[in-house]
Amino acid sequence: MACAFRRSIACQLSKVLDLPPESLIKSISAVPVSKKQEGADFQLSVDSLLEDNSGRSRPxxxxxxxxxxxxxxxxxxxxxxxxxxxxxxxxxxRELLTKAVLHQVMEDGSEYGLKSELFSGLPQRRIVVDFSSPNVAKKFHVGHLRSTLIGNFIANLKEALGHKVTRINYLGDWGLQFGLLGAGFQLFGYEEKLQSNPLQHLFEVYVQVNKEAEEDKNIAQLAHDFFRQLELGDVQALSLWQRFRDLSVTEYVRIYKRLGIYFDEYSGESFYREKAQAILQLLERRGLLQKTAYDYYCSLTRKGSAVVDLSGNGDPSAACTVMRADGTSLYVTRDIAAALDRMDKYNFDAMIYVTDKGQQKHFQQVFQILKIMGCDWAERCQHVPFGIVQGMRTRRGDVTFLEDVLNEIQTRMLQNMASIKTTKALECPEETAEKLGLAALIIQDFRGLLLSDYQFCWDRVFQSRGDTGVFLQYTHARLHSLEETFGCGYLNDFNTTCLQEPQSVSILQHLLRFDEVLYRSSQDLQPKHIVRYLLTLSHLAAAAHRKLQIKDSPPDVAGVWHGQTSSVQSCTFCPSQWNETSWNNTCM
Incomplete structure (x- = not known):
């Protein structure tokens, strides 16, 4: 409904300013709710309007x-x-505000805010989102958790806005580390352990061979030779590698199911080992490949590698290594091959890579090489970087694997639930505890700027008060319980005079802002806007609960108020399972 109000205001402004209403729509914004007093509903920034039309701000x-x-x-x-x-x-x-907003909420349901005029005229786009990307033959490391959650948010958001989204999990399943692992398994591996606990055993082998390779150059050379065999297509080496990969993917799918996340395609660096060679040949034919006496990225060979000069003037500091001296490919070469393949396969309008900020330079080089190769569509590629989570520990010490985090979440949430007297008996308390805990973890992760590092704190994550995921879920559960207990569903007809209290008006005003929040997140891909909106809505609902009693109120009063506060019951843009809980069915 906010869009109808904006258009009405824009139409009046257009007559005075002699501008088309369409050019004014996005300059009119809903006013954030004020705790001190009831304010206006919309505002037009004159500075913004002047900047839009003259290019400068006026004093x-x-x-x-x-x-x-x-x-x-x-x-x-x-x-x-x-x-x-x-x-x-x-x-x-006020009467029109109440009637119009509630009518729109009931009519749009879960699509409330998505039909806004702010999104009109935007064509459906083909979007590829590359995220998660754990390293094969290693247990799912907690370092990949942020990529998984953020990438899933971006994919869900774009999908909700009507775009065609392809979710790709680009596995780290190739490279020199597989030379280490292959050689290491031949030296230190045990078939029985591989069958009983495959990824744990492979992790142990990898740690051991790395340690040994640092002290013994012969082992380092064996690792290099094994990877060389993989690149050349040696049947025995590939068979062992394929086994490691299959075991890993099976384990990852199980973990993703716990997270409520899926992928349309499981890809990997290995898919592009041959195409990477074609990229190198193409670069050489175009005179872009240069031999150098130094390889900045490989410790095993120090000369004869190949680079691409990104500076255009021979600056060695701007050279990107794309081939080792022995002719084997590198991560950057395979990423270039993957980008070309995806454009050919999906003809995407945008491709978004979600990785930590440590890879910013890598993706800058990938996009720049694509441009040098004549790929104009490289402008459609985007890297969404994120910061590092510090201090994530379980009671047993530092966290290495994601499954340790999920198990810790479940244990701590079960303890919290058991300590609350109002918690009712549940059929699957462990499953509910994990979903609640995951919601708490997601909200903690999404509250701030993605690029920022932050210090992880279990106690803060599981607080039931304040801006936390537990509080958000508690609010949803409480509203759901009221609906079940009092039968106060959405009403086809309602008395607008029952919703003139400040607490009611504040919620209505806040609902006006939802489409703007979605629009802002769709522009900068930051989930913090939606999270903050939902937390504010929860606080407004809590304030209304304290002042506006539903119990013992007439049905027309109780039902209308409950209908407006439950209008945004869940976040469409987070993992699908984490809003399916009402573990604390507290009634007023």
Whole structure:
């Protein structure tokens, strides 16, 4: 409904400013709810409007706002016009606000906010999201958790906005580390351990062979030779590698199921080992491949590798190594081959890579080489970097594997649930505890800027009060319980006079902002906007619970109020399972 109000305001403004309404829509924003007093519902920033049309800000924006406000008139939609610092503010007729917002909430349901005019005119796009990407033959490391959660958020958001999304898990299943692992298994591996606990045993082998290779150059050479055999297609080496890969993917699928996440395609570096050679030949034919006496990335060979000069003037610091001296490919070469293959397969409008900020330079080089190769569509490729989580520990010490985190989440949440007297008996308490704990972890992760590092704290994650995932789930469970207990579903007809209390109006005003929040997240791919919106909604609902009693209230009063607070019951843009809980069915 916010879009209809914006259009009405834009139409009135267009007559005064002699501008088409469409050019004004995005300059009109819903006003954030104020704790101190009930304010206006929408505002127009005069500075923003002037910048949009003249390219610069004016020092007399306040005077312009005052003069513009004087030219506008109230009507059936806008009941009050005022000015703020450089803004013109609009207050919507309260009866119309109540009726229109609730009607839109009931009509759109889970798609509320997605049909906004802010998204109109945007074509459906083909989007590839590359995320998670654990390393094969290693247990799912906790370091890949953020990529998994953030990538899933981006994919869900784009999908909800009507785009065609392909989710790719680009596994780390090739490279010199497999030379180490292959040689290591031949030296230290045990078939019985591989069958009983495959990834744990492979991890132990990998740790041992790395240690031995640091002290024994012969083992390092064996590892290099094994990878060389893989690159040349040696049947025995490939058979062992394929076994490691199959065991790993089976384990990853099980972990993703616990997270409520799926992929459309499991790919990997190994898919492009041959195509990477074709890339090297193409670069050489175009005169872009240069031999150098130094290889900045490989400790086993120090000369004869090949680079691409990204500076255009021979600056060695801007050279990107794309081939080892023995002709084997590198991570960057395989990523270039993968990008070309995906464009050929999906003809994407955008491809988004979700990895930690340590790989920013890598993707800059990949995109730059693609441009040098004449791929204009390299501009459609985007890297979404994120910071590092510090201090994630279980009671047993530092966390290495994701499954340790999930098990810790479940244990701690079960303890919290057991300590709360109002927790009712559940059929599957372990499953519910894990979903609640995962929601808490996601909210903790999504609250801030993705690029920022943050210190992890279990106690803060599981707090039931404040801006936490537990509080968000508690609010949802409480509203769901009210609906079940009092039968207060959505009403086809309601009395708008029952919703004039400040707490009710604040919730209605906050609902006006949802489409703007979605739009902002769709532009910068930051989940913090949606998370903060939902947490504020939960706090507003809690304040209303304290002041507006549902129990013992007439059905028309109880039902209408409950309908508005449960309008945004879950976050469509997070893992699908974490909103299916109502573990704490507390009634007022």
């Amino acid at each position: 007399d924006s306040q005077a312009k706002a005052d003069r513009l406000a004087e030219k506008l008139k109230c009507g059936s939609v806008v009941s009050e016009i005022s000015t703020g610092p450089g803004t013109v503010c609009f207050k919507i007729n």
